[in-house]
Amino acid sequence: MCVIRTEELLLNVGPQHPSTHGVFRIIVKLDGEIITEATPVMGYLHRGTEKLAESLNYTQIIPYTDRMDYVSAMTNNYVLVHAVEKMMGLTVPERAEFLRLIVMELQRIASHLVWWGTYLLDIGALSPFLYAFNDRERILQLFNELCGARLTYNYMRVGGVKWDAPEGWIDKVKAFVKSMYGKLDDYHALVSGNEIFLSRIKGVGAYDAETAIAYGLSGANLRSTGVKWDLRKNEPYSLYDRFEFDVPVGRNGDCYDRYVVRMEEIRQSLRILEQALEQFPPEGETMGKVPRVIRPPAGEIYVRIESPRGEIGCYIVSTGKAEPYRLKFRRPSFVNLQILPKLLVGESMTNLVTILGGIDIVLGEVDC
């Protein structure tokens, strides 16, 4: 008769691991299969965007924002140009603002589709990924027609947008929105009621509203706990106060609620799109009157918008020059990821992937 010797196991996950959605590394201490400690390691994708921005003018910084959250480049574009416009007191032509709003909402759908597909892939359902990317492809195709890029758009400018919608584009978006409603129902039929899926995510990675607020979580991570906080509603920017839409919230703050909230957000985005496309001004400028050299007055500003991942903010300190003195991005992925070590303690190794996926991070944004 011998006693089995057990010892703590140190396991390294990542940085190159498909479930980390990029180059994210996490060192976990295991007792059997149960995680006793988790230490995230980041910075593999740190490019020093904020430092680089200090020697670039504002128009030149826009492409860098594309590369932060590359799954949702349009919202990143927007937060920067919006901050500069606000500092300079510029008005944006209505048609341009409509185009911005439309691409941002399309982007939200595309981003949630990527999340949906890859999350299910993480958990072990392979086919939804193909459906999701198929529909996302249609959105990317629309973006491609609009601005000639599929991922890093560099579409918005201080004072407007770079390109007007080509002829027939609005109709194509309308057709997409119409069909997407049906697709969404298909997705629910395909996955949402699946017993195996539900047993993997229900009650996993749960936290309460108080914890979520203390950790500064935003987006679906916050709303899944029942906190009704959506910047499109609570601190409206762009034209969001003109449209009717609901803010879905969860109750238990677990992975399942985050799933439900995100899926419902797709539907709400479709609703916003429907209204926006209906009210889209048939003609007009897409670029406002903007000084040739963009020099925001000395001062500072913090603006924030609702990206698919939560509150993305931009803090600019200007000294009246063409380059920012200091530019800081508040990246929702970075802030949301902070809760991960806390959630992992006591969970099994299998749930690591479920919980990490449920937070929905993009490493380009975490590392910036």
Place this chain on the structure above:
Amino acid sequence: MSEGERKRPDEREDDVSAASAGEQRTGALEDGVSAVNIGERRSGAPEDGGSAVSAGEKRTEAPEAGAAATGAGTSRPEAAETAADGARTEPAAPARRKETEEEKAARRKAALEAREAAKAAKAAAAAQDAAAQAGSPGAAQAGPQAASPGAASAGPAGAAAETNEPPPKPPSPNQPRLDRAVQLLRELVADDAVESASINEANDHLPTLVVRKERWLQAAKLFRSHEELNANYLRNVTGVDYETHMEVVYHLLSLDSGHNYAIKVRTDRDRPSVPSVTPVWETANWNEREIYDLLGIDFPGHPDLRRIMMPDDWEGHPLRKDYVPLDPEV
């Protein structure tokens, strides 16, 4: 391809906004000549030229004196002095120092009236705004104090600090909130807890407070727990290297009331250190690590202050203005 694309917008913007650029340029010229009809923020820029610090300083200090004089009701002579200094860069008033306080007040009043006449059209519009907000307590206070001779130095100097702004400006809708926060901090934390307070108008009238470093942790706890402030959500933490000093900016939000605050804590540059607020808001944890990593600010009280973006053995702090990369080609 990307370069081509980057050039094109400029060309296009040339065409579109040639006219407006011209306007802008004359506007910039005027800034230098008369600070009279241009807003405080715009006149600040060209005068201060390259100096980033003074621009930042001036902006925060000028309205502060106003707050001290009109809002909080406490007269703070030093603050008034600094504000007057700030205003002195205005070319219209070269020999300000030699005047007596009364003369100063009289002259400023005259200047105020002159400006009103010059901008009759705008004044009318602004007066409407003022009428709309006449009910607010800030407006009620500002009037008598500025006029009363008893207010001596603080009152008129406070008014002077605002001479850069369009004259009949109604107080910010958030002024009462700012005053209340200042009052609470002075009462419940310490008399000297608040270095200055102002409203950042461009940023949706964001109440902005500069809190003394030594008092920050206490002040943070107050912000988090006091039922009136109830700033339970820390939105963002930013470190800024101003070359003369370092600053950490906290953007706070109360999810219940939707009220926003910006808190700044200043620290010297050689041994920068700001108390950690991770015990108050968990979310400060990684934010402070990032600031420590990129700017080298120490956060005593932080549970695990390590680099987060750069490798552990990295030398220097990249976001510092005097940072020299090890390999210039990188």
